[in-house]
Amino acid sequence: RQNKPILKPHSYLQALVTEFQVTDSTEAKEQVLANLANFAYDPSNYEYLRQLQVLDLFLDMLTEDNETLVEFAMGKGCPEHPPLSPGQGHRPRAPFGP
Incomplete structure (x- = not known):
C-alpha cells in the first residue's frame, strides 16, 4: 500500500x-x-477560500440550472454538516469588551 502525501x-x-x-x-x-461547501463551515478555512476565490465560485453557481449545484453553493444538502439551528455554531465576538 502506497502512502499518499498529506496536503x-x-x-x-x-x-x-x-x-x-x-x-x-x-x-x-x-x-x-x-x-468545498463542507470546508466553508470551518472559519479557519475562510482565508484559504477567499484567496482561491471559492466564494465567487459559490456565487457563480447560484445561477446554474443544476439544482444540486445551487443547493451546495448555498450550503444546503452537504452531507457532513447539516444546517445549524439557532443557538448552534460560532458566536460572533463583540469588537470591544468581554
Whole structure:
C-alpha cells in the first residue's frame, strides 16, 4: 500500500478548485462543490477560500440550472454538516469588551 502525501489545507482546496474547473462531469462538479461547501463551515478555512476565490465560485453557481449545484453553493444538502439551528455554531465576538 502506497502512502499518499498529506496536503495542507490551501493545497488541498487548490486541488479541489482546479478539479472543479477542469472536469466536464456534472457528478464530479457536484461532489467537489459539496466538499468545498463542507470546508466553508470551518472559519479557519475562510482565508484559504477567499484567496482561491471559492466564494465567487459559490456565487457563480447560484445561477446554474443544476439544482444540486445551487443547493451546495448555498450550503444546503452537504452531507457532513447539516444546517445549524439557532443557538448552534460560532458566536460572533463583540469588537470591544468581554
